[in-house]
Amino acid sequence: MSGHPTQGTPLLRIQDLCVSYPTPDGLKEVVRGVDLSVSRGERVALVGESGSGKSVTARSVLRLDSEARTSGRVLIDGQDVLEMNSKEVRRVRGARAGLVFQDPLASLNPVKTVGWQITQPLRIRGMGRREARRRAVDLLGRLGVADPARRFDDYPHQFSGGMRQRVVIAIAVIAEPQVLIADEPTTALDVQVQAQVLELLGELAQEKDMAVLLITHDLGIVAGFAQRVAVMRDGKLVEEGDVDRVYASPRHPYTRALLDAVPRIGDQPGRRLGTAAATADPVSVSPEGEEL
DSSP states (O other), X not given: OOOOOOOOSOSEEEEEEEXXXXXXXXXXXXXXXXXXXEOTTOEEEEEOOTTSSHHHHHHHHTTOOTTOEEEEEEEETTEEGGGSOHHHHHHHBTTTEEEEXXXXXXXXXXXXXXXXXXXXXXXXXXXXXXXXXXXXXXXXXXXXXXXXXXXXXXXXXXXXXXXXXXXXXXXXXXXXXXXXXXXXXXXXXXXHHHHHHHHHHHHHHHHHTOEEEEEESOHHHHHHHOSEEEEEETTEEXXXXXXXXXXXSOOSHHHHHHHHTSOOTTOOTTOOOOOSTTOOOOOOBOTTSOBO
């Protein structure tokens, strides 16, 4: 894990974000008052159990859920995405903020070549076909895709899971966004491919000085990738701080339970792992250890 970037005005600032969805019984609030920021060159992880609201938070940054009712502020380089019209939001996607989805096969169009899909963020901004192809082939090669000029014209089903994830990363970063959101980018990948994908994300973030928000439930991944971690439960942030501090001395019982549930090398056979489900939620804790 690399050192901290120079802190400045955050590229991504989420303030008092609330997200609700309509149900037969009325609006159901799934994200409640989230405050989170990511600075240029910084890697921040948002962790929690399935259903905690972390992916909804990520998707709200780019307003990807049309049924969602949102309030608060989502600032990208000082401009509030929640105040933009649909045309302005489309300009933000890809150009200023990219998203790596957790299921590459589902997020790729099966009837379009990977090259066509990678070049779209450039083509819709007016770049010529030849230059867009050149950039896409170059990026695929840097992402570890062998013979990228030939694979440019292949379809998603012709790629392995790890290679498809590289294609999704290429789509997200080819327009060199300021902010990159990676939503469970290593789900269903084996450990070796997971490490490769995360290394690629880290290298791209460092090279382009991007702000990266990683969404995951895997605390092991966080330890090797992120500089700060925010812990989410039931739609709220309950703890936030430097990864080293939070892992060494978690201040919230839910964070302690999550860490206790992680198997460790050297565990005694039959050791009973902890469970996060039964923990109380008396307070939320800031990076400085103060009650929120």
